[in-house]
């Protein structure tokens with residue numbers, strides 16, 4: 248974490264600080280050094296690029312000298328042969344210059360795009376390694392913008408820094424050499440005008456850099472808003488609460504900021520160009536006056552003056568570029584820095600270097616085949632609190648800045664939780680809302696690590712296991728099972744890409760969803776819609792169960808749906824669950840009476856502690872919190888039959 252200040256964007260209440268300060272982030276030290284490894288793979292291409300650039304710059308500086316010569320030695324003395332000879336040479340040089348420019352463009356594009364590709368792929372892989380906490384805190388739009396806009400900006404650092412600087416410097420030197428060769432007096436006069444170009448560029452350029460950074464942040468905020476509102480869940484919420492006008496106002500406000508900063512950037516850029524244009528025209532007038540007088544006095548040939556003036560115009564281009572180069576490079580380096588910020592984020596849940604593979608069987612029967620047994624899950628005095636912003640993400644990716652820093656001494660969500668979920672058995676978690684049931688299940692696949700205590704699977708501390716082997720052995724089905732915007736088939740194959748058609752059908756059948764899929768016109772090739780919105784909640788959960796069955800993990804973590812289902816769907820889910828949980832060590836946040844009755848062990852969670860444990864009958868008898876919850880929820884709903892909840 249860098250602890251930088253990020254301007255506060257509006258919250259849902261629509262409040263927005265209109266006069267917030269522009270971001271004044273500075274480049275972190277070491278950024279340039281860190282770029283080197285990214286450029287290294289392109290060093291030969293870069294060398295070629297430099298060579299071609301050198302040739303192009305040489306040709307460009309030589310051409311005006313030829314102009315002067317054709318006038319003084321061909322046109323003025325009226326020697327036709329010399330004129331034709333020079334004209335042909337000029338044409339040849341022009342062709343050569345076009346050729347070098349083309350090669351240069353290709354090289355530069357190849358290097359630039361290659362760099363964008365490398366950075367994006369690395370950043371994407373790195374983001375995937377982040378813990379769940381990172382994703383719960385980060386605004387997707389802001390993150391996507393880092394991988395889109397900033398990566399492109401970063402690429403410019405390399406092309407601008409290397410290609411343009413080399414060309415500019417070289418042209419500058421060669422033009423000066425040519426000028427001194429033709430007339431050292433005029434060359435010195437030209438040099439004296441240069442500071443008039445540099446100072447305005449320096450002052451205005453600094454402002455341009457700040458504006459560019461602000462533009463990036465504002466664009467990311469505008470993008471985040473669209474990202475949140477343009478998905479089904481967001482769009483539904485906007486419609487249900489009739490907030491279209493407010494949404495439009497919010498968007499207008501953000502778009503207006505992008506516009507305003509855009510106007511300021513454009514005006515600043517134009518002012519810079521204008522000042523430089525003015526200075527160079529004034530210098531040209533000076534040169535024309537002094538040079539013209541020398542020609543009139545016969546001290547100077549007219550061709551030499553033409554060559555000098557052409558060279559002068561060529562001098563100001565590079566000088567201008569060179570003076571604004573630090574700004575351009577700085578702007579681009581800022582992008583690199585912003586990408587590095589993401590790459591520097593340490594995943595909160597990381598694999599130890601000496602981590603071992605977890606070897607477990609797919610089911611209880613697997614032990615007999617020598618594949619290892621279905622493992623037990625053990626929580627030993629596990630305490631946990633959710634990490635705060637500073638521990639998991641970048642403030643600039645959260646977008647909403649907090650009025651006061653988050654306290655790090657937040658109360659524990661889980662407090663010394665200890666239990667054993669026996670191998671191949673069903674352990675049910677029940678308790679009031681917010682008790683910590685979901686949190687317990689999140690610690691099993693290491694979405695988070697406990698603050699203290701140990702979670703063990705098959706006797707191994709899960710922090711000693713490789714993340715892949717751990718997660719391979721756990722199947723998780725949440726209440727709102729997520730499906731990717733693709734076909735049912737693609738969603739199922741996500742669990743096991745090599746599954747055959749009969750295996751897919753078998754899994755769907757076992758999850759009691761095959762009849763429905765078979766009745767769809769496109770069958771398994773039906774698109775599920777954004778986040779699976781074309782399927783009902785129960786259907787989505789059954790597809791998720793089919794996906795889990797294809798994965799065939801020895802451990803299942805399940806959050807039962809709380810929604811009331813009709814008796815046919817309820818029966819289907821019930822039977823699908825039975826198949827999914829058989830012979831597996833399962834931890835189920837149970838909402839259904841039938842699941843709770845089937846459970847080998849019920850853990851009653853309250854206020855982050857396990858307050859009661861036992862079977863349904865034993866707990867009812869004890870007359871504690873469980874009996875209380877049961878009375879309130881189940882007895883009341885007993886007449887309704889299926890789907891009562893106990894949370």
Ligand SMILES: Nc1ncnc2c1ncn2[C@@H]1O[C@H](COP(=O)(O)OP(=O)(O)OP(=O)(O)O)[C@@H](O)[C@H]1O
Pocket residue numbers: 383633660678679680681682683684685686687894
């Ligand atoms: N990502 C998070 N960051 C911070 N606090 C969280 C986070 N997720 C949950 N909490 C808090 O942790 C506590 C326990 O939440 P948890 O989701 O585990 O409860 P639960 O028992 O599963 O509740 P429910 O039955 O309503 O789903 C709650 O007070 C909740 O506000």
